[in-house]
Amino acid sequence: MTALYDTIGTTYGRYRRPDLRVQAAIDAALGDAKTVVNIGAGSGSYEPAGLIIAVEPARTMIAQRPIGSAPVVQAVAEHLPFRDKQFDAALAILTTHHWPDPRAGLREMARISHKQIILTHNDAAFANFWLTVEYIPELPRLDLAERFMPPIEDTMRITDIIPVPVPWDCTDGFLCSYWRRPEMYLDPDARAAISGLALLGDDITGPAINRLAADIKSGAWDARYGHLRELDELDLGYRIIVAEGVIG
Numbered sequence: 001m002t003a004l005y006d007t008i009g010t011t012y013g014r015y016r017r018p019d020l021r022v023q024a025a026i027d028a029a030l031g032d033a034k035t036v037v038n039i040g041a042g043s044g045s046y047e048p049a050g051l052i053i054a055v056e057p058a059r060t061m062i063a064q065r066p067i068g069s070a071p072v073v074q075a076v077a078e079h080l081p082f083r084d085k086q087f088d089a090a091l092a093i094l095t096t097h098h099w100p101d102p103r104a105g106l107r108e109m110a111r112i113s114h115k116q117i118i119l120t121h122n123d124a125a126f127a128n129f130w131l132t133v134e135y136i137p138e139l140p141r142l143d144l145a146e147r148f149m150p151p152i153e154d155t156m157r158i159t160d161i162i163p164v165p166v167p168w169d170c171t172d173g174f175l176c177s178y179w180r181r182p183e184m185y186l187d188p189d190a191r192a193a194i195s196g197l198a199l200l201g202d203d204i205t206g207p208a209i210n211r212l213a214a215d216i217k218s219g220a221w222d223a224r225y226g227h228l229r230e231l232d233e234l235d236l237g238y239r240i241i242v243a244e245g246v247i248g
């Protein structure tokens with residue numbers, strides 16, 4: 001997965017700009033945490049002012065961190081080079097589903113911090129989203145239960161779950177961000193910044209995207225999903241999980 005982000009990371013900075021509304025939700029969850037570590041930090045989106053250090057394995061992502069951002073350690077979540085309870089909070093934003101051993105990474109987060117803040121999505125988000133249902137069923141369709149991927153419930157002592165609706169004009173182009181702007185999925189650079197699509201490759205996404213383009217042009221997409229164009233935000237299963245330690 002590190003290798004994946006060394007490859008797909010090249011358009012990340014342009015298409016995955018932090019969204020201020022998502023940022024506000026993360027900042028609220030962090031509360032008065034003064035010392036914060038950001039795990040799977042990527043190019044540095046959503047890092048709070050008090051951030052002490054970032055952890056990121058992919059060099060391509062590290063290279064895109066803005067000048068003046070917090071120092072970064074090249075490491076993986078599963079082996080964090082920090083002391084027990086060194087930080088008030090550990091952040092993990094849209095990254096836990098990439099970790100080869102998520103349970104080990106989550107345990108490490110709990111070891112080094114008092115509070116853990118994880119932005120992730122539940123499986124239902126994929127199973128119900130029009131892009132998955134209608135065009136790219138090869139995207140992981142797990143089950144319709146409100147489970148989180150990876151199964152954070154099995155590992156973490158969860159104290160809060162905060163829904164993060166996706167604004168219609170979300171500046172952070174993650175998989176479901178273009179729910180009201182289907183035209184955006186036609187942009188190969190936008191797709192390249194979405195790991196789920198980049199992983200599938202053009203053999204699978206190419207024909208699906210051609211079908212989407214034809215449906216947009218003919219009005220078929222609007223006939224089926226045009227009602228979405230009336231909405232300002234949509235709950236697509238993204239959640240901030242607040243945890244304090246692990247179960248057991």
Ligand SMILES: C[S@@+](CC[C@H](N)C(=O)[O-])C[C@H]1O[C@@H](n2cnc3c(N)ncnc32)[C@H](O)[C@@H]1O
Nearest residue numbers: 005040041042045058061076077093095098099
């Ligand atoms: C979708 S990006 C999210 C980056 C950033 N948190 C953000 O919100 O823009 C996922 C990140 O997880 C990183 N990653 C992959 N495997 C990891 C691991 N085992 N430990 C920590 N980070 C990992 C990737 O290199 C990538 O930068």
